[in-house]
Amino acid sequence: xxxxxxxxxxxxxxxxxVFLTALSVALGVALIAATLDIKRQVEDKFSQxxxxxxxxxxxxxxxxxxxLNTVYHLGNxxxxxxxxxxxxxxxSPFVSYAIPMGLGDNYRGxxxxxxxxxxxxxxxxxxxxxxxxxxxxxxxxxxxxxAVLGKDVAEKTGLKLGDKFVATHGLQESSGDVGxxxxxxxxxxxxxxxxxxxxxxxxxxxxxxxxxAIHKEEAEHDDDDAKRxxxxxxxxxKPEKDTIQIQMASADHKHDKHEHDADHxxxxxxxxSSDKHTxxxxxxxxxxxxxxxxxxxxxxxxxxxxQHERTVPTEGDVTAILVKAKAPIFSLQLYxxxxxxxxxxxxxxxxxxxxxFDIVGNIDWAFFFITALVIVxxxxxxxxxxxxxxxxxxxxxxxxxxxxxxxxxxxxxxxLEAALTSFFGALFGIVLSKILSLVLKGFVxxxxxxxxxxxxxxxxxxxxxxxxxxxxxTLVGALAGIIPAVxxxxxxxxxxxxxxx
Numbered sequence: 001x002x003x004x005x006x007x008x009x010x011x012x013x014x015x016x017x018v019f020l021t022a023l024s025v026a027l028g029v030a031l032i033a034a035t036l037d038i039k040r041q042v043e044d045k046f047s048q049x050x051x052x053x054x055x056x057x058x059x060x061x062x063x064x065x066x067x068l069n070t071v072y073h074l075g076n077x078x079x080x081x082x083x084x085x086x087x088x089x090x091x092s093p094f095v096s097y098a099i100p101m102g103l104g105d106n107y108r109g110x111x112x113x114x115x116x117x118x119x120x121x122x123x124x125x126x127x128x129x130x131x132x133x134x135x136x137x138x139x140x141x142x143x144x145x146x147a148v149l150g151k152d153v154a155e156k157t158g159l160k161l162g163d164k165f166v167a168t169h170g171l172q173e174s175s176g177d178v179g180x181x182x183x184x185x186x187x188x189x190x191x192x193x194x195x196x197x198x199x200x201x202x203x204x205x206x207x208x209x210x211x212x213a214i215h216k217e218e219a220e221h222d223d224d225d226a227k228r229x230x231x232x233x234x235x236x237x238k239p240e241k242d243t244i245q246i247q248m249a250s251a252d253h254k255h256d257k258h259e260h261d262a263d264h265x266x267x268x269x270x271x272x273s274s275d276k277h278t279x280x281x282x283x284x285x286x287x288x289x290x291x292x293x294x295x296x297x298x299x300x301x302x303x304x305x306x307q308h309e310r311t312v313p314t315e316g317d318v319t320a321i322l323v324k325a326k327a328p329i330f331s332l333q334l335y336x337x338x339x340x341x342x343x344x345x346x347x348x349x350x351x352x353x354x355x356x357f358d359i360v361g362n363i364d365w366a367f368f369f370i371t372a373l374v375i376v377x378x379x380x381x382x383x384x385x386x387x388x389x390x391x392x393x394x395x396x397x398x399x400x401x402x403x404x405x406x407x408x409x410x411x412x413x414x415x416l417e418a419a420l421t422s423f424f425g426a427l428f429g430i431v432l433s434k435i436l437s438l439v440l441k442g443f444v445x446x447x448x449x450x451x452x453x454x455x456x457x458x459x460x461x462x463x464x465x466x467x468x469x470x471x472x473x474t475l476v477g478a479l480a481g482i483i484p485a486v487x488x489x490x491x492x493x494x495x496x497x498x499x500x501x
Contacts, residue, residue, distance in 0.1 A: 029429025052123020422477020
């Protein structure tokens with residue numbers, strides 16, 4: 001019988017204890033393999049998302065916050081810039097293109113990003129990959145309340161082409177008293193993007209004038225509310241905080257009743273004098289007369305009101321500007337120039353993400369060290385399990401020695417058994433890491449908007465992580481078996497062949 005088959009036979013005889021030992025190794029390997037794979041993919045996706053432009057302009061504040069908010073839809077904006085800033089750099093001879101972005105609203109937690117159609121055509125969201133429509137069309141730059149959905153938004157909200165929805169003010173989903181719903185105008189879904197595996201899948205896109213129109217109407221509405229509140233306070237005195245809404249509602253009711261009575265009187269007067277009215281052709285006007293002149297006036301008034309409601313704003317604030325320079329040297333010049341200004345800042349997206357991962361990297365190393373300790377403890381468990389099993393296997397070893405097995409063969413059997421236990425544990429751990437990646441896939445997508453893939457091998461620095469772990473854990477496991485192997489090597493044949501009482 002060969003050494004290998006003999007080792008497999010020994011493992012089969014102690015399968016339960018070997019399984020528990022291998023499982024402890026598998027858990028450590030699964031943890032470190034899954035962590036390395038997810039970290040690599042997240043870093044790659046974060047680095048690729050900024051392909052196509054170098055600079056991001058925004059209000060003064062944290063440049064990292066500006067990048068995370070603009071590119072990855074995380075956190076809050078640093079503030080707004082005047083439209084003139086966008087116009088200045090859009091027309092700059094050093095700039096290839098500048099794309100404005102306006103934020104401030106959401107739908108069910110998904111951010112509404114107001115921009116121009118250049119956002120979808122000027123740059124790649126990943127290497128050699130541009131945005132593509134799965135359904136519908138893009139909005140027009142002067143079209144209000146036309147929405148293009150990221151794929152995740154469409155899937156999670158169930159919105160389809162032609163559906164309408166109402167936005168909520170702010171970047172968080174409305175909950176109770178938190179978040180004000182914009183009830184004046186509804187968005188209409190005109191397009192749905194194909195899956196990109198980037199944070200763009202979690203965004204809703206609309207034209208830039210849309211965000212200006214929303215907040216212009218909201219400001220007018222708030223101004224009306226302020227006037228109504230002042231009228232209530234004049235009529236009733238300054239009320240307690242918890243009764244102001246009740247008094248405003250009462251005032252509104254009286255106001256509406258007054259308007260209704262006035263309208264009723266006006267209609268009555270109009271009816272009583274209808275016999276005096278004539279059309280343009282000289283015929284008298286009577287109640288219920290559907291004359292073309294009257295219908296034309298009504299339609300004209302309706303069209304005029306509709307057109308007034310949909311007036312497209314031409315200027316407003318922007319939250320950020322994506323800038324592509326005509327040459328790398330111009331990027332540096334623009335960066336220095338903008339950051340010297342008192343109200344604006346510029347950030348290199350790639351540099352900020354690198355700085356972020358440099359900070360997080362220190363935590364990663366601490367985590368990897370702890371994970372490595374888990375594997376080391378598991379391998380020590382392999383050694384302890386083998387050492388303890390020698391007490392009941394000394395007679396078996398003595399018999400092998402009496403049959404002609406050399407001490408080196410006994411040493412090899414024990415060391416190989418430790419190596420195989422570690423190998424099976426590492427192999428099982430790699431399978432567990434893939435399962436863990438599948439489980440965490442949805443969580444990573446939910447938090448970052450980045451879709452991770454689950455492949456057989458994940459390569460870091462040109463080396464397959466799983467293969468490297470398999471080899472390293474097996475070799476270290478074999479080393480852990482040296483102490484029990486030496487103990488087996490020194491087994492006294494004569495003493496252990498004596499009958500067991």
